[in-house]
Amino acid sequence: MVINPLAETRARARTRSAILRSAASVLARNRTATLPEIADAAGVGRTTLHRYFPDRESLLRATTDNSVQALQQSLVDADVHQGSTADAMRRVVGAMVAAGDHLLFLFGDPAALATTTSWPTEDPVYELIERGQAEGVFDTEVSARWIQHSLWALVYRGCEDADRGELPLHGVAATVIRTLETGIRAR
């Protein structure tokens, strides 16, 4: 009956991604969450969790890789090379906000990002920032790296505020973009 023992059945694929999604969500909010907590959130038994990810570390690695991939896909969808630099940056913010839990998980744990091997060497967002600086659209007094980190920081904070109900989810992107583009000064 087994046609291809290497291929995951649909059931396994569904379970696997349910676990990864819940893991990112739970760990984003409490990085010391226990395995049973994660299993419960995924609607899965602790035994099943162990069957997919033998130990905690492999679950963390898989969750990190999965979140990196989800975030990247979201950025690809944003199509950074389309239209003006400013418009592209706005789409980037929207894309990151859309990545939600994945972003909160990744940037909430300094260790996670530091140890992952799946972080792309080619970063379309970083290139976009450099492009914007070369075009005279973005500030050249600060480094491209800092601009990128400012972007991360504000989007992260926006997502967290939304998560706590301090900011309506549909307004996060607009608010972040406004502050990112022109700061907190009145115009």
Place this chain on the structure above:
Amino acid sequence: MVINPLAETRARARTRSAILRSAASVLARNRTATLPEIADAAGVGRTTLHRYFPDRESLLRATTDNSVQALQQSLVDADVHQGSTADAMRRVVGAMVAAGDHLLFLFGDPAALATTTSWPTEDPVYELIERGQAEGVFDTEVSARWIQHSLWALVYRGCEDADRGELPLHGVAATVIRTLETGIRAR
């Protein structure tokens, strides 16, 4: 010999604050750090650590309270009511950066801030922001709360970058202020 059994001797006070300082520093970088790690960082034996803080939770509470107080003191020194709103805000950024490890510890752990009882109800920075909005100096399209959170996010990120050597410590405040005031757009 005991003159006042309630008063801490100088030695005890020194040890206590050494522990609290190290705890904030170590826990900011790894919130699951073990007690021996914290004791080592403070140059103190594990036994002594336990003598001052019977269990992990009491150490965490004390460290949180201590960091809140240090940050507050730093803000008091910044003298928010002195001079123009813009200048005051610049001093606030400098004060927060100076708080360094305390800030990284406090804002790095969502749970720490949520459970502390020592967070002041009167927040001079929040009042400064409201004042700035009323004066037409700060953006009124976004909430005062969001401006405050943007401030936190950027200062936090700046401190972290400095900690990782991605940003020179003496440039953190200036960089954060620039981005905070006018965003990432070129002028």
Place this chain on the structure above:
DNA sequence: CCACAATGGAACTCTCACGCTCCACAATTG
């Protein structure tokens, strides 16, 4: 429809951080 993949509860061991105690030694303070 029915074989087999997939699941999850129960129960076990193992590890490791924690909390605690005791006692010899060092530092302080008057």
Place this chain on the structure above:
DNA sequence: CAATTGTGGAGCGTGAGAGTTCCATTGTGG
């Protein structure tokens, strides 16, 4: 310079979470 306070190493019991196995039950999918 003593009397007392403060320190820290060694070592032990405890408990929570991790990792494992077994087996009865469920439910996918050909």
